Amino acid sequence: MDVIHSRGQSPTHLPASLIKHHHPYFTPAEVKYLSEKQRGKLTETQEEKTRQSACGFLEALGARVGFPRRTIATAQNLYHRFHLFFPRKDFNYHDVSLAALYVSTKMHDTLKKPRELLAVSYAVRFPELAAKSKHPGGDVDLDMMDPQVVERDRQRLLAIERLILETICFNFTSRMPFPYVIKMGRALNATKKLTQLAWRLAVDCYRTLLPVQYPPHTIALGSIYVAALLSSFEQPVSLGQDDCCPSQDIAAYLGKHGDWEKRFQSQVEDLEVIAHAVIDLILGSTQNQSANTSPSTPSSPSPHLSSRHQYEKQAYPQYASSPYNADQLIRLKIVMRETEHPPRTRQPLGNADPSALYGGDDIPLLGRNEGTVRFLFGPPGSVPSV
Structure with missing residues (x-):
């Protein structure tokens, strides 16, 4: 995402409007830079283990609900994209995975309510609860759980959903291989x-x-x-x-x-x-x-x-x-x-230096309500900026 600031004449010089561009793909150099930035103190091995655990969690959820492959694959892709912009230490992979799956169900018209997804996720994460449940599908009966816990998890899912939507600039286009x-x-x-x-x-x-x-x-x-x-x-x-x-x-x-x-x-x-x-x-x-x-x-x-x-x-x-x-x-x-052939040179969108293109100025703006934000589906240059 690129962010273009249009400052007003107010004394505080706060951004009056913002333009965020959707980047459909990133170069390997960009991915490496962004991944290292959000990895924090984790090693590459620990990061990979967390990534595979999240993908396995989504596989288990998709199999239990019966989602088509396109819904599961898109959720995995949304999870990867999310952690190009947000630190892994700040989020539990269960929460991000569930929110990514929720967004994916909207993108592919296989929609499930947040409470339905939570019930399935509890059954996957806590098999002992599923064993005690009388639900015909083996899911956890949410009425038997602490309502405060369920509501807190639902609110967390919706909060992360908003962040995921902003990372994709509300672009619901998804093409499968x-x-x-x-x-x-x-x-x-x-x-x-x-x-x-x-x-x-x-x-x-x-x-x-x-x-x-x-x-x-x-x-x-x-x-x-x-x-x-x-x-x-x-x-x-x-x-x-x-x-x-x-x-x-x-x-x-x-x-x-x-x-x-x-x-x-x-x-x-x-x-x-x-x-x-x-x-x-x-x-x-x-x-x-x-x-x-x-x-x-x-x-x-x-x-x-x-x-x-x-x-x-x-x-x-x-x-x-x-x-x-x-x-x-x-x-x-x-x-x-x-x-093998020498690696192909790929020019990043907007700037040749990924560290300059993703300097972090846009990250604090995600999830905020400050100013007016325009989300553009195309990368810089594809849509005239104003």
Whole structure:
């Protein structure tokens, strides 16, 4: 977000009006700067663990309610975007996740009331309460809880919802990579099995910061590229099925510059960044033995398991059919590093220096009622400023 101040003639020189621009995507340099700024004293490992716990929490909520994938994925994306502007130490990831899910239900017309989401979240966080509940769906009966606690949590959800809406400048547009995976898979003549794997990898991309950096069609193509790599690396050479293109041919085709870049409006350098991020995520899954939940079908929490164990189960994705172990994935990353292209230079919107573009002047204004604020859906330059 960029903020443009228009000062009035009052003696206090307070901003009379503000203009906030929505930034649909950020460069890797911007994401790195903003993440480090909001990380505080946490290490990168601790930050990643918190991020995966939040994503797992959203998976569990979505599975229990029955939300479609687009609602869960958008909620995960909103969570990531929120913590580009707000410190992690100031918010509990349960509260931010729940507020992000609430906003996502509005964006995709799968709306649930705050109390309904709270009841489901209590059942996920506190399985012992769900075990005692007589609710037919296994949710916690809010009438049996302290009304002050419920009301406090509801007010906190609504307060964070407002902050999330301001971080996206009330832009409810949300495009998903999943339809692109199907269309691009057909365009590349990929097998059905490869396309299915790419779809699941696109789901996993929302556990990372990739969706705030790249548009959905690039995420989709990157998922197909990673699927082709995983399906062909150290595997017997496939001749293809039903006249489909073999995985190794698709990986080789997308792994170098070609006419496909203009055709699919993406660059090979970006696909390599996506590939490393997804493989790192799978590496975290293979190294975390307690994570055994498929990202496409997250299991509903069992009342017989502790809350801590539930989060461990949901913390990382894992592929039940994946033939890869950590050593193989590391070897694949080494091979990719030996042949990868230099990173592509991406110009930030508005300024070449992310620290200057996001100096923090706009952060104290979020959630305030001082002056008049205009939220513009486009980035600077796309809409004339006044």
